[in-house]
Amino acid sequence: MLIEKISTKKVSDTVSEQIEKMILDGSIPAGEKLPSVRELCERFGVGRSAVRDAITVLKGKGLVKVKQGEGTYVSKYDSSKIFSKAVMLPNANDITELFQVRKIVETGMAEMAACNRSEKDLTLMKKILTTQTDAPWEDDYQFHLSIAKATGNSLLIQFVQVISTTIKNAMIDFHQFIKCDSEAIETIALHHKHIFESISSGTSNLSNEYMLQHLTFVESILHKSLHQRK
Missing domain, CATH: 1.20.120.530 (GntR ligand-binding domain-like)
Incomplete structure (x- = not known):
């Protein structure tokens, strides 16, 4: 009987990985504003805390910039971030x-x-x-x-x-x-x-x-x- 292992990955990790993939493959180009937290919650079917944690992770990697009162924007391309x-x-x-x-x-x-x-x-x-x-x-x-x-x-x-x-x-x-x-x-x-x-x-x-x-x-x-x- 084949049984798949249950993933212990946090919901926020899954969200950040999906957004990161969209940024790296160009689906969300540099300079573009990410959907609001509310919209991301609806799209991923998760809570606000998971989305906020995901954005914090992406910010730490330098992939996005959070502008107070405006929203979150995709950072400009930097080749050193490839790895x-x-x-x-x-x-x-x-x-x-x-x-x-x-x-x-x-x-x-x-x-x-x-x-x-x-x-x-x-x-x-x-x-x-x-x-x-x-x-x-x-x-x-x-x-x-x-x-x-x-x-x-x-x-x-x-x-x-x-x-x-x-x-x-x-x-x-x-x-x-x-x-x-x-x-x-x-x-x-x-x-x-x-x-x-x-x-x-x-x-x-x-x-x-x-x-x-x-x-x-x-x-x-x-x-x-x-x-x-x-």
Whole structure:
């Protein structure tokens, strides 16, 4: 017998998620005023407190602005908010969606780096890999950033910076989670070594393959850490 789990999600969370989806897909464009609290209550079939709480959540994410005496308006588009929901990576779906994007972008980034890298880029990557600090998260970030820099594409550099900023806390927790797992630490170090060597040799197809292997492994560990926390 198939039985669906009963959701414990608050009503206000469901309302905020639906409004957020409409904002992000353009159904409610930037600058447009949201329906009144009363209208939203009627549309969603919920009480005023649920709508007010939902608006507070959206305001906290920077998606809307509340003008006293006027109403609530959709904020102007800010590309840095694309990954706002992934700041804390609260659930498995957020992790999966984020890494789907990373696998598409960063595999191509590694491939491009293999074609465009300079000796200066390679020196920087090698220095990062051989000079480990007491902040593993920072070392990880600097390595991925050095690959972005090696592409010569400023948008890719910004992409890595935005991703790393939004998931900083999650990645700090990730490295804390694996600090006693020598096998996982060695696997990540080996991945980084293979990525570096393929970029250094200009073997773009291997750079793509090794980056995909690395991101898939990190994603699996993040899922594992989330499951254990629950």
